[in-house]
Amino acid sequence: MPKDSHSSAPAFAHTFNPFDGEQHRDPFALFEQMRREQPVFWSPALGMWVVSRHADICSVLRDPERFTSLDAYAIGAEFTPEAAARLATGHPLTRTLLDNDGAEHARLRRIVGSALNGKKVEQWRPRIRALAGELLDAFAGAGRVDIAAAFAEPFPLRVILDMLGVPLADLPQIKRWSDDWFELLFARVPPEQQVARVESYLEFQRYCDRMIDARTTSPGQDALSEMLQAGRAEQVPPSRAELISLISGAFIAAGHETTSRMLCNTLRVLLTTPGAWAAIVADPGRIARDLEEALRVEGTALGMLRVTTAEVVLGGQTIPAGARIYVLYASGSRDEQQFRCPAQFDPARANVMDHLGFGRGAHYCVGALLARAQARIALELFAERLPGLRLAAEPAPVYRSHVTIRGPVSLWLEWDVG
Numbered sequence: 324m325p326k327d328s329h330s331s332a333p334a335f336a337h338t339f340n341p342f343d344g345e346q347h348r349d350p351f352a353l354f355e356q357m358r359r360e361q362p363v364f365w366s367p368a369l370g371m372w373v374v375s376r377h378a379d380i381c382s383v384l385r386d387p388e389r390f391t392s393l394d395a396y397a398i399g400a401e402f403t404p405e406a407a408a409r410l411a412t413g414h415p416l417t418r419t420l421l422d423n424d425g426a427e428h429a430r431l432r433r434i435v436g437s438a439l440n441g442k443k444v445e446q447w448r449p450r451i452r453a454l455a456g457e458l459l460d461a462f463a464g465a466g467r468v469d470i471a472a473a474f475a476e477p478f479p480l481r482v483i484l485d486m487l488g489v490p491l492a493d494l495p496q497i498k499r500w501s502d503d504w505f506e507l508l509f510a511r512v513p514p515e516q517q518v519a520r521v522e523s524y525l526e527f528q529r530y531c532d533r534m535i536d537a538r539t540t541s542p543g544q545d546a547l548s549e550m551l552q553a554g555r556a557e558q559v560p561p562s563r564a565e566l567i568s569l570i571s572g573a574f575i576a577a578g579h580e581t582t583s584r585m586l587c588n589t590l591r592v593l594l595t596t597p598g599a600w601a602a603i604v605a606d607p608g609r610i611a612r613d614l615e616e617a618l619r620v621e622g623t624a625l626g627m628l629r630v631t632t633a634e635v636v637l638g639g640q641t642i643p644a645g646a647r648i649y650v651l652y653a654s655g656s657r658d659e660q661q662f663r664c665p666a667q668f669d670p671a672r673a674n675v676m677d678h679l680g681f682g683r684g685a686h687y688c689v690g691a692l693l694a695r696a697q698a699r700i701a702l703e704l705f706a707e708r709l710p711g712l713r714l715a716a717e718p719a720p721v722y723r724s725h726v727t728i729r730g731p732v733s734l735w736l737e738w739d740v741g
């Protein structure tokens with residue numbers, strides 16, 4: 324921590340707190356103030372430097388040598404001794420993609436990417452559409468639903484598990500395991516709850532172990548078989564522990580909550596912007612651009628972490644080596660120096676693709692094509708079958724504490740039936 328951080332920190336440095344779920348509802352005025360007054364600042368509450376402008380964020384992302392992802396999430400750093408001891412009884416935690424860099428990152432990224440490239444996503448499209456349709460069938464006649472619970476949460480997880488060749492009956496259990504683990508890493512779980520979460524993760528590891536065994540003896544067309552094959556082609560094949568981290572972390576954990584929140588954010592912006600939903604219903608061809616603009620204006624990826632490897636000067640601030648950097652993507656995507664009228668939902672803007680919704684550079688979201696495919700398919704189906712969709716007057720959308728992801732965890736929608 325810098326010596327003078329408290330005395331020189333701007334007021335918002337003490338206010339900004341992604342662990343306060345209420346702030347996720349509308350953090351954009353605060354972000355605007357950050358960009359204007361002190362675009363790079365030390366946050367005493369987070370113990371990190373926050374970077375809020377598009378250009379500064381891009382400088383960080385372009386320079387992995389000085390701003391590394393290596394151990395940026397420092398897995399295990401805040402575990403209680405009891406939780407750490409239980410964790411040590413399972414497969415060792417290994418770096419995956421988000422917390423890795425250089426050749427090791429590239430090697431693991433090739434393995435995960437083999438199952439998520441354009442060709443693979445294209446092959447899964449009919450199945451993704453069928454899974455979305457099944458969920459929609461269950462509530463289309465109701466006229467009112469919490470779309471987070473009924474669709475946005477189960478849909479991406481179903482897609483990922485289906486791709487991995489996992490029976491859908493195991494979904495609730497996997498969701499619990501994955502949530503327990505993700506919260507342990509990102510949501511400041513109280514010490515007394517940590518051991519139970521670790522036990523849950525160990526069960527998740529054993530489940531993955533069995534899956535890998537099964538696919539090794541009888542490979543299929545699924546994403547896990549694909550990753551196992553890609554792994555065998557590597558000069559340094561992935562260890563069992565690495566494979567488990569890739570399945571549980573890079574695939575399941577990274578791939579479902581993000582997409583769930585993005586679907587809710589997208590629906591919310593489309594249904595609150597006058598004329599936007601009607602325009603999609605009239606011309607579903609607009610969905611692809613609208614989606615990119617929703618990713619920009621309602622940032623789902625709030626921010627991600629990096630660590631400095633040397634003293635750096637950024638946004639006029641001198642940051643020491645070894646400091647944690649929080650690149651605030653949801654702010655960069657609203658930067659007035661990058662986007663004209665940044666708060667306005669305007670899919671026709673020329674630079675609609677310049678958003679930071681999937682990051683940038685070597686760590687650009689490896690699941691972006693899958694996430695886009697899911698959102699497009701969902702919106703196409705909704706436009707076709709629920710053209711009169713609107714936001715319910717109440718209850719209000721609910722947001723929750725999270726350091727990397729933002730978006731409604733409850734979003735009530737209505738439409739006319741019969």
Ligand code: HEM
Pocket residue numbers: 392420421422432435439483572573574575577578579581582583585623624627628652679680681682683685686687688689690691693694
């Ligand atoms: C709309 C949904 C999604 C959003 C908003 C999102 C956002 C992001 C962002 C911002 C990053 C960059 C991280 C960084 O800069 O450090 C990222 C990376 C990543 N995403 Fe996504 N993601 C989504 C969907 C998915 C899906 C569906 C998957 C997999 C099935 C996935 C897997 C990953 C992985 C493994 C990384 C790490 C890549 C690397 O470090 O090389 N994501 N994602």
